[in-house]
Amino acid sequence: MSTAPRQSVHTDPVVRAGRRTVAVHPATDPFTALTVMRRNEVRHLPVVEGDRCVGLLSEGHLLAALASTNGSGDQRTDGGLNAGALCHRPAPTVPPGSSLQAMAAIMTAERVDAVLVVHRGELVGIVTGSDVLGAITGGWPAAAEVPEQVSD
Secondary structure (H helix, E strand, O other): OOOOOOOEOOOOOOOOOOOOOOOEOOOOOHHHHHHHHHHHOOOEEEEEEOOEEEEEEEHHHHHHHHHOOOOOOOOOOOOOOOHHHHOEOOOOEEOOOOEHHHHHHHHHHHOOOEEEEEEOOEEEEEEEHHHHHHHHHOOOOOHHHOOOOOOO
16 A cells, blocks of 8 residues: 655645745734735735734634624724734644644644644744645646536
């Protein structure tokens, strides 16, 4: 029986070189955090205070905040919510060299779809569930290649 080689953040393009990790401060309001996400085409933001990562903010956190607003829909004025209050704390982290299986296990246990890669206390990247699945499958197939129906 052959086994697949161990895949990690060093051997797979999960933490892609050149992909910039964008972060926000805990005091960042939800509207600004969403704007940062949209401008950078990301769905997760590390929440960083000084040189320390304190949490992970996702689109899901922002949706939950919107659902709990006073009805105005303006997150800049609803209850003083900020990234620090909305984010997953502590931030789920892995060291460089972590296996894809280890990252998937942490995501599952923490009920998040991303982990932060931290080396010697420094944030070096972010790995999402889509990154892990893409690395395992060798990348997502083009829409034209996805069968409409799968037979048994």
